[in-house]
Amino acid sequence: MPEFTFVHAADLHLDSPFIGLGRLPEGQNQIIEELREATFRAFETVIDLCLREQVDFLLVAGDVYDGADRSLKAQLRFRDGLRRLSEAGIQAFIVHGNHDPLDGWADAITLPEGVYDFGPDLESVVFEKDGHAVARIHGISYPTRKIGNRFGLGFQRDGDEPFQIGLFHCNAGGDTRHDPYAPRTVSELVESQLDYWALGHIHESVVLRPAEPFIGYPGNTQGRHINESGPRGCFVVRVTAAGLLDGLPEFVATDSIRWLNGDVDITGVESLDGLIARIEGEMQEMTDRAEGRAVVTRITLRGRGALHGALTRPNACRDLLDELHALGSARSPFLWVEKLVLRTRPDVDLDARRGAADFLGDLLGLIDSIRQSPEEMAALRGELADLFEHTRASKFLVPPSDDALRSMLDEAESRCADLLLEGDD
């Protein structure tokens, strides 16, 4: 049997916008364009990789598009990418996931020759190379977004092909951070006696089992929000003539823009210029980490320092962010600060004021008691009902989690202390 190579990608989420990114100012057309194109460029990088490595086929494990409201443009760009593969004689096997189920699939777009699109029933196809049947690919697509827990049961080794692959969009290994679509345990997957489980759905690159069979998620090809920071890409898998994996699949980053978290401590910084210089240092460090890619970052300012007062003035953060936008957009490649999170504290020791027999002492004591009381925290949540239970607004807001509420309380404490101590030099 000849050796063969394939690429395992998933969760392309083509044409899905970046989340959490505010409205970019006028004149940043180039950055806007690059952000808009990011998911497409990542997909094109996957295609380029297939062509460069002269792989035998490409596997896409679901969620090509982001949702039911996918754009025609996304479908056409997907077709164009596959056409390039088809012209080079590279086949592609595709299953659909919860974000792009079959009932949302467009008949208008005819996929090119050499692309196998799995249907709603479990089926398997044989991949031949040089006249040898070298691999069998089992796959199933989501007929609709909502599927039962038993969906996709029955993957089982079949035929004499030496290497057998399961192509499936599911939540394996019980990752509670993602929606429990088609939940499977690792042992369930092992029992199917396949050699490789090409999974999609989890957006991080995860290897659940390194061999016999390999079970893994390559993650999505392009991070789209701050919780998808770090490198994003796909697996290049090499199979030997004996039908065995030639080492672990190689992870190749495909993201065109990288999301990264930045942390800057204001301790010891005396002026805004000093702070900007420190942030610029952090920006440079992130650009280095991104290996020549553009970066979108969320910078959290921490620490206790003299600058806290200046930063909490109305519009101060916005002005600083404007400055950082000007600096970041002038860089090449650009670095866009998505958000500036203020977690700084005033240069006074609030703990020391906590027990004082004055108003601030009383206030800090009250906040402590609220923190420790679930009932008080619930009452605090009730204070925000005007917004979070508002008929229209609630559609676009996630009610604050306990952690978020705690964080808001911390921020409110800091804000109160600032106001009470203002001018109290």
Place this chain on the structure above:
Amino acid sequence: MRIAEFHIDGFGRLANVSMAEVPSGLSIVLGENEAGKTTLLEFLRSILFGLPSRKQKEFYPPLNRGRKGGRIVLRNKHGERIIVERFEGKGTGPLTVTLPDGSQGGEAEFRQLIGSATDDLYRNVFAFSLSELQSFESLKTEKVRDAIYGAGIGIGRKTITQIIQELTKQAGELFVPGGSTKAMNQLLSRIEDHGRQIKAHERDQDEYERIQRELADCDDNLGRIQTKLKQARERFQRVGLLQQAREDWLTLGDCGSQLQALPLNESLPVDGVRRLDGLVTERRGFRDQWDQTKSQIGSDQTSLAAIDVDQVLLHAAKEIHRLDRGLELHEKSQQELLSLTTERELAEQKLDGMLRDLGDEWDEQKLTSFDLSVPVREAVEQCRRACEGAKRAVGERKLEWELAGQELAEDSRDEGDARSRLEALSRPLASLDAAGIRRLQMGWERFASACDDRPRVAQDCETQIGHLNDTLRKLGAHWNEARLRDFDTSLSVQEQMLAHQKALADLRSEQQEAVRRVQESQQAGSDAQSDLENAEAVLAAMPTCEVQDAARLADSQRAYRTMRSQLNQNQQRQADLAHCDERLQDFDAQIARQHQEAQRQTFGLPAWVPPVVLGVGVAGLLALNLGRDDWVTGGIVFGLFAITALAIALARRTLAVRTERQHADRAQAIIDLQQRRQQLDQAAQSLRSQLADAESVLRESALAAGFANIPHGRTLDDAADSVERQLALLQQRQPVEQKRNDAQAAITKAKAALDRARTAEAETTKRLNAAKEQWRQWLARAELPESLTPESGISILGRLDAAREQLKAIDRERDRISRMEEATREYESQLEAVALASGLQAELPKESREAVQFLVAQLQAQEKNAQAVEEATKVLAEAVKKTAQAQTKTVKAEELYQAALSLEQKYQQQWSDLRQQLGLRDSLTIDSAPQMLQVIERARDQCVRVHDLREQEKSSRAIIDDYGREVRSLCKTTGRAEPTDAEVSKAVSDFANELDQAEQAHRDAEILRKNLDQLKDRAKLLERQIGQRQDEIDAILKAAATTDEESFRVVAADYETRQELDRQIRQLELRLLQLAGSTNAVQALKDELAQATPDGLNAERTTLEATIKAMEQQQTDAAGERGRLREQLDRLEKSDEVSRLRIEQQADRAEFATLAEEWSVLKIATRLIDRARAKYERERRPGVLKEAERYFARFTNGNYTEILAPAGGDQVLVLAPDGSTKEIGQLSRGTAEQLYLSLRFGFVKSFVDNSEPLPLVFDDILVNFDAGRARATAEAILELSQSLQILLFTCHRTTVDLMRDVDGGVPVYALKGGCFACIS
């Protein structure tokens, strides 16, 4: 900050009123009614915080004169002047502040100076009238309340209310439920709008599919049109080709005929005529060249014979060239010899002059032999330097000797002066008790101070005793000094009192808490009741829901939506089906039309017509022939009929061909139409089956949703709306019902809490009464009045402590006075003793101060005299010593002078010896010697130069002579006359010229000989070439079988014509081949051309042109339609609109989330501050109230000791002497005013601890106080005036008396007739 001066320009009744130097403490302004006190109060407030506007009830327009406003001069705590001016103008009048450094500012700078004080605060707390004091409202404003709590709250510049307002405002700027203009509300609208737009774009998919289908149809249609068009164009091109080939085809025939008519000559040489012409021309050319060459040879031979060459000169050429090259050097040498001779003569003259300067004994030989070596020069220089040094030393030593003599004379004179001065200072010295006098001097300050202070201290002591007695009287009749010393105010008594106080206070606090709880429970009950009523009212007002199950409603809603969507799809399918049917009918109609057309076109001319016409012609011929025997007419008639029959037959044939072609086209069109109809029919069938499937699905859904049959769209919409309304109603009702249930639970809870609170209150009241009884018993044991409260008891203890401190101070003063008296006596006895010891008793003045001064003066005079004698003795000894030193110095200087003289003589002798040695004249001094040596050296250099010049001259002369000899030798050799020395140069030049001419003639002859040889060779060559050409001409003529050139040319012309016709035929054949495309096609083309006529081709071409034009138009239309569809498709494919909308929506959502977090933080912060304030006010007693309590106890002589905190509200309660709490309304007018004043004083005390103090202004606030309380208040005012400036306005003389009774030094000003006067 205090008022130092003020000036009223115009304000109410007051105009141009000034008061300079307003005292810093308390001042009283006494004025009758309507004197302007209230106006003055308002003026002071207005200048600082703004003039009253015209809208106010009292706006104090200037009634007399002047501009409304004025000036106040303030002084800050550093004593610096600040001028505040305000005059009527915009708003409350613009303010001008002149700061201590002279700079000016406005309101902002003034606010900076006064810190946190505000207009309200100042008007209500610092400067107020009696009526304002009586109004509790003035203390209830939010700002004042804030200030009261803020004073002790331990925070920055902002009040709690300001902070809450600020936070609320910030939150309100972000989001308002139901609002539309706030940032988040706007964002929300935008997000929703984008959502709607994105939804609208979901239809792009269907649109895309539809356009793709239409595009495919369009492509098919276009393909068909293009095929037909291609065929038509091919035929059109063929006809064009035939027309184009026709001319060539005819010419080809002509050429063939001409060729056959020409004779054939095979022996003509190839290219014969051209070759013959060429050979004849060449032969002629060679002959011409031969003639020219012969003539050139003759002329060259003549020229050669005329040339003559001088061989002798040519042999001597080398020598002549050498001499010619040396000529320049020869002439140069001659010039150099001349200049050298001149230069040598000048040098010799200069040397002679120098020798004369040196002296007669000097000649060239002596000059050359004179020793000018470096050692000689050095010896002369050393000798010169030694002589010079010795001479200078002699001069210096002589000057030193003369100066030493002068100094000796001066010192002798000084010694004499010192001796006479010492003799003058001799006087007997007296003896004084110097130590005693100094002791007296040191003790004087203390003695004088004791004498001065004693009466004042005694007076102070008396005053303190008076105060102590007053204090004792106030404490009670049974208190005197003795009892005060004995009374126990130890810690245990205080502790007992404090324990009682604490117990009582705790119980009171508990009681208040219990009361508060009762009130809270009642309030909570009533709130819950009102919530319940509200909720029920709202529920009653809402329509009831038919279905209570929200899940079921949601299911129904989903089902309706699905059915609606299916219905829409079915409608679309039905429309598509109808469209299909319409198009099927169209196709049927088209097919039928084509059939009809086909049938209509089948008619034509019958086949029998031409034979019939021909038959008629034959009949006519026979008739005319047989009948009339007229062959000519019969032949004409027959001919006419025959031509007609032939024309009809031809026309019938052409028509038949055309009809057949049309039939074929139409049959093809019918087949196309039938195929397309079939496809459409299949599509319609498929649609019908889909429709049937969809309707069965829909029917099932409808049955499941409770419809009997498939409902109408509108019915479905109504049902969906109804469900949506019910869902909305359910959602609206749910929170209200929740509220109702909550309220019912709260009522139950509040009732239970109320019962508990009431029980607790009763219990607390009982315990409070028991504690009060214990206190009364303790008082009896301590022999204290029964009316004493624990607070006033502690206050009395404080006062007793103060009195004991006063007593101790008095004891200390008494002791100090006795010590002063003792010290005075001791000093006076010491004075007398010192005077006696110094023997000055008789002269001593009576008064102590003068006596001490007299003794001190005596002592100082004695000390001064002794010091002068000592100094004079020292001066004399110094003078004697200096004289002796001067004498020694003079002798030494003289010795040095003599030694220098002898050294100078020794060096002169040395020079004399050296001069002799060198052989120089005796008259030469050592000073001139170096110069002499320099002259000798210069002369010797000149001598050397003369010698050099003589040598050069000799050398030049030898060179000239050698050259002349060589030239003469050459002349001899060449046979020419020998030249003189002067002619040598010219002879050489002549030789050179003649040699040049000889060489040129030799070269010319050589060239001519070479040319002649070449010309002879050429002539031979030309003769050979002429012979060759002639041979070739003969050969050509012979080959063509002709004998001369003329006959050869005739034969050649025939041959050319034949060649041209052949070429034309080949060209025409080639062109026909190019037009036809292949050899086979050429024959077909020729056949076709043989068949066709020019007219027939023209007619077909015209028809085809029209057809192509029509089909091109169809193609353009179809391509346009295709382009339009492609453009639509491209637009949809390239559209970024959805991406853009989603990105924008995400951006807005991100911003919305960020603002939501900010809003939440602000809301939480607001709530936290609000809650903390409630807690603070409830649990902490502000410092203001504590201060106020102390004042209130003092004003009411201890009757009222406690003010209860206005916890979050505007209620103030006081604890009455009987232990009961009283509201303000229950107090007498005076006591209420004292309470208000206490609160204000309490605030002022707290305020000044944290802020810039401001002046206090009161207008007749004591009128309602009884004498005791008025006095206590007066004392408190005076005490406050120690740290603050106070202006007390009154119209009552008794108030003035009271204040002056408390402090006699209080300044009092009278305000009368708009003027101030200090009356005491």
